[in-house]
Amino acid sequence: AQSVTQLxxxxxxxxxxxxxxxxxxxxxxxxxxxxxxxHPNKGLQLLLKYTSAATLVxxxxxxEAEFKKSETSFHLTKPSAHxxxxxxxxxxxxxxxxxxGAGTRLTVKP
Amino acid sequence: DAGITQSxxxxxTETGRQVTLMCHQTWSHSYMFWYRQDLGHGLRLIYYSAxxxxxxxxxxxxxxxxxxSKTENFPLTLESATRSQTSVYFCASTPDFxxxxxxxGNGTRLTVT
Numbered sequence: 001a002q003s004v005t006q007l008x009x010x011x012x013x014x015x016x017x018x019x020x021x022x023x024x025x026x027x028x029x030x031x032x033x034x035x036x037x038x039h040p041n042k043g044l045q046l047l048l049k050y051t052s053a054a055t056l057v058x059x060x061x062x063x064e065a066e067f068k069k070s071e072t073s074f075h076l077t078k079p080s081a082h083x084x085x086x087x088x089x090x091x092x093x094x095x096x097x098x099x100x101g102a103g104t105r106l107t108v109k110p
Numbered sequence: 111d112a113g114i115t116q117s118x119x120x121x122x123t124e125t126g127r128q129v130t131l132m133c134h135q136t137w138s139h140s141y142m143f144w145y146r147q148d149l150g151h152g153l154r155l156i157y158y159s160a161x162x163x164x165x166x167x168x169x170x171x172x173x174x175x176x177x178x179s180k181t182e183n184f185p186l187t188l189e190s191a192t193r194s195q196t197s198v199y200f201c202a203s204t205p206d207f208x209x210x211x212x213x214x215g216n217g218t219r220l221t222v223t
Contacts, residue, residue, distance in 0.1 A: 009150075032208055043200055043214030044153075051209045090152060094208055097168075100145075102152040 002027040004093045006101035014109045019063075019078040021104045023091030026072060033074045034092040035065055038103075044090060050074065061085070081108045113137075116201050116215035123191050124223055131186045131218045133201030141204045142184040143168075143212065144176065146197040153200065159184055160207070191222045 007022040025031060032051045036044040048059025055067040061084075065076045074091060086108045091101040114135040123129045135142065140161050145153040155168030157176040165176050173195060175187045184203075188195055198219050202212040 034211055036212075036214075041216070043216045044202075044212070045214070046211040049209075049211055098143075098155070098207075098212070100153040102150060 002031060002093050002095050002097070002099055004091050004099050004101040006089075006091050006104050008104050009102065010105045010107070012107040012109060013081045015083055016080050019076070019081045019085065019106065021076040021089050021091075021106065023065075023074045023076065023101060024072055025074060025091070025093040027093055027095050029095050032094040033065075033067060034094065035059065035063070035074075035076050036090045036092060038088040038090065040087075047076070047089075081106075083108050083110065114201060114203055114213050114215045116199075116218050118218060119216065120219050122221045122223060125192060126190050129188045129191055129220070131188075131199055131201075131220070133184045133186070133215060135182055135184075135201075135203045135213070137203065137205070137213070138181055139203035139205045139213070140181070141207050142178065143202045143204075144174070144184070144186045145200045145202065146170065146195075147200060147217070148197050156186065156199075188220075191220075193222050196220060196222045 004025045034049045035047040038044045048057045050057045050067045058064045063078045088103045117132045143158045144156040154170045159165045159178040162181045198217050200217045201215045204210045
């Protein structure tokens with residue numbers, strides 16, 4: 001069985017400051033890992049994915065995530081938050097099935 | 111336009127009624143999924159399909175029925191709607207279950223009164 005835990009339900013940052021959204025996973029086998037973003041009243045959009053290649057993965061809109069097997073983590077980061085980054089973010093682990101985290105709501109203050 | 115389309119966007123129905131949510135994709139992706147999104151639960155898988163005429167239960171299948179007679183369509187039916195099925199429903203597709211990302215529709219907001 002596999003599972004994913006997003007450690008923060010809500011993160012608030014100021015515009016221009018770094019973003020860190022935390023995700024831990026458990027999986028019996030080498031998983032694929034994804035981060036998705038959801039803007040209000042929209043479907044989910046892929047930010048980035050890890051599928052056993054480079055451990056540091058770059059995504060769209062300046063986001064990146066690092067796969068750390070020893071820590072079973074796949075945290076999402078961005079050096080400088082923009083107002084348009086305010087959204088819900090989901091970490092997903094995929095192996096025999098696909099499991100979503102509960103989501104982290106990112107608020108960006110001006 | 112290529113993509114994945116859900117209809118309707120909004121639906122209000124009464125307890126006990128049957129309601130069908132539609133999902134159509136134009137990529138000929140093999141895999142299709144139905145999720146429900148509820149506050150505090152993230153997305154939970156209801157049903158999925160690996161190909162036409164192949165469907166399987168997900169995490170929360172009770173009270174739902176699916177069919178996949180054609181690759182591009184994957185309707186979700188609530189046979190007798192209950193208030194607990196009030197939710198936002200998302201359809202998604204992918205060509206490769208493990209390595210490829212999911213492509214999502216914009217969702218259907220269902221209210222059961």
